[in-house]
Amino acid sequence: MIDFIARRLVSIVPVLAVVAIFVFLMLRLTPGDPAAVIAGDNATSDQIADIRAKLGLDLPIWQQFAIWAGDMLRGNFGESFFFKKTVAELIAQRIEPTLSLAICTLILAVVVAVPLGVIAAYRHGSWVDRLVMGFSVLGFSVPVFVIGYCLIYVFAIDLGWLPVQGYTRIGVDFGSFLEHMVLPSVSLAVVYIALIARITRASVLEVLNEDYIRTARAKGLSNRVVLMRHALRNAAVPILTVIGIGIALLIGGAVVTESVYGLPGLGRLTIEAVLSRDFPTIQAVILLFSVVYVLINLLIDIAYTLFDPRIRY
């Protein structure tokens, strides 16, 4: 197992190298000039050229890459072109809302979707099953921002129960933190619930037709025990897989959700950086997302062994 983890951790290095080269080149080849953005509307060509030189953007691309890669290897993510702050500082400021949103969404999604999927499988073909599958299709089909606006209208503006936007840091006021997390988490969880519920239903349904389930029932075990101990545990591997894959969905969804609810997280930082062509920030955030994605999937792989003793690395 330790060998496996070590190998997987080492494999992050080439993944990051590819992502780094790809992101760096994409940004340089995409139209847009940060110096022109910084200089503003009244700037002359000379002023833009001066700013470009200050930012090192007048250097050949290979040289820019070498400088950036060298800094990265030394753990220096560089300084944002716009904010007079290091990218590491910016990420540190923005990571809490995104992490909170991701964790709340994940908890909500698993808590709601797994039971829904199990019930749908157990009541296969009934109205409950059709309702869950109908919700699942709806969850896939409706964009996150539409769900967000509808929830804001009903629960914030019309009923006045929850705030429209904003974020309170967890250490400042936990109650307010929860208030601000409810609507964004629900909005983002809808698509995730749809995905997990569907896979859970399919996996449990498949397991329920296995011989050992029939044996368990023949032994006189209750439905609850059959479902929870025998069916769900054996159906866990595909569910865990989809949760891992869904992290990418979560990252993409966070970008939209954070914009709709005004959460100052990494998703918003990414959008702002892309719109203003803040190269150092975009590069660092995308690399960070890549690391998170790879690590989460590593954790999922490790979790397989807990649910299925046959899996050994």
Place this chain on the structure above:
Amino acid sequence: MFEFRRSAVALIAAAGVAGLFGMPAAEAQTIKAVMHSDVKILDPIWTTAYIQRNFGYMVWDTLFAMDEKFQVKPQMVDKWEVSPDKLTWTFTLRDGLVWSNGQPVTSEDCIASIKRWAAKDSMGQKMMASISGFEAVSPTTFSIKFKEPYGLVLESLGKPSSNVPFMMPKKTADTDPNTQIKVEDVIGSGPFIFKADEWKPGEKLVFLKNTKYKPRAEPASGLAGGKVAKVDRVEWIAMPDVQTQIGALQNGEIDMIEAPGIDLLPILAKDKNIKLFDANPLGNQYAFRFNTLFKPFDNPKIRHAVMVAFGQEDFLKATIGDPKYYKVCKAPFVCGTPLGSDEGMADVLNQNAAKAKELLKEAGYDGTPVVLMQSTDLAVLTNLAPVAKAQMEAAGFKVEMQSMDWQTLVGRRAKKDPPDKGGWSAFLTSWVSADIINPVMAGFFNASCDKAMFGWPCDAEIEKLRDAFSKETDPVKQKEIAMALQKRWVEAPTHINVGQWYQPVALRTNIDGMLVAPVPVFWNMTKK
């Protein structure tokens, strides 16, 4: 008793938390505003972006300022005099001006600030070309010596919009103009203090009332007069989504939206807790900018034909829609200003496609396609390019419209490549009217070839008239020069103004005292 004890404990705990996290004690005295953009840069000289200008007005002060009648009034300056030969201007600062760190504002600070501003600003550069030197006569008196009489001294020092000549401490102002000042150097003598430790980019930016600020005795008017901060704290909340902004204002989570989406104004107008306030009656002006380096717009006659082909109403209807928020106005120096006039423009901007066709033929237009850049992500600009395309095609132009996001357009417009090799022929943008009320201030009139803004027009006659305007000290003669320049501009346009539009500010009804000014300012504002 139990209830009392519990309340007392809660009160003490709340006070402790407030103290620990620096929360404001009196929430009622905080104005929460969503501005048109998040503040990323803190240096209003390094960049000309309007959000940095707005930030500048909170923190720093100016020597002179423009009131709501477009008159330049003293602000930090107490008195000033001009030598009989009009070559030496001497300024004395008001008593008691201090930086937020407690240090006094000195002549040296002002001289360094003027130099840094003039290195970046086009109006400043023009003035600097006529300046022979500065002298700090005393800690509070300094003089500017000119090589020749200069007519726009006060107008330059009281320039209302980007770049604004904000006065900064010498240490800050000595920063290279092409390098952004440091966060810790944001020390001003303006009505508010920037709270650097509470600045969370992408979340909020906080200002506190500057208790050391000494406002003028006169009532506030435009950007001039007494800048009395009547609230303790102003928070600029970063909220990019326009729909969310509206919801937050309706819910009372914020007090103000600087630039609510034009198409959402009817929703706000119906809400009894919200008022729409036209803080900037001069509004904004749409402009069509030519790239004069390449065909077809290297030919002034072809540029003039575009001016004949265009009609403003279609542009305004397509983008703003409601006539309450737009105005057809031919005057390039903006309707309602001292130089605002449509003199010499009877035959242009009438959407006369037939006449434009004739002019094109006379000018020898050879069918070279116009590469028209369209910005698609800013609602107030998106529909301009399709209207321009339609009106130009009706006149016989071949137009290739290329869509892109605004930042791509901003990057591309700085390129001098030919239009068919990644360059461009034209694009549309919008100016805050306060930026364009005279031909020296208005950047698009700069026709000094390589030194001009993107589009790089080269017109010796326009430049001669801009020079004459800047050196003329008599306002009547200045207007004559401006009209002569306007006539020449109609013959050889550097750009075309395609209408004025207005952006009301949305406020909760408990907010009062917002000033009519070209820049949204927070002094004089109260919250009930």
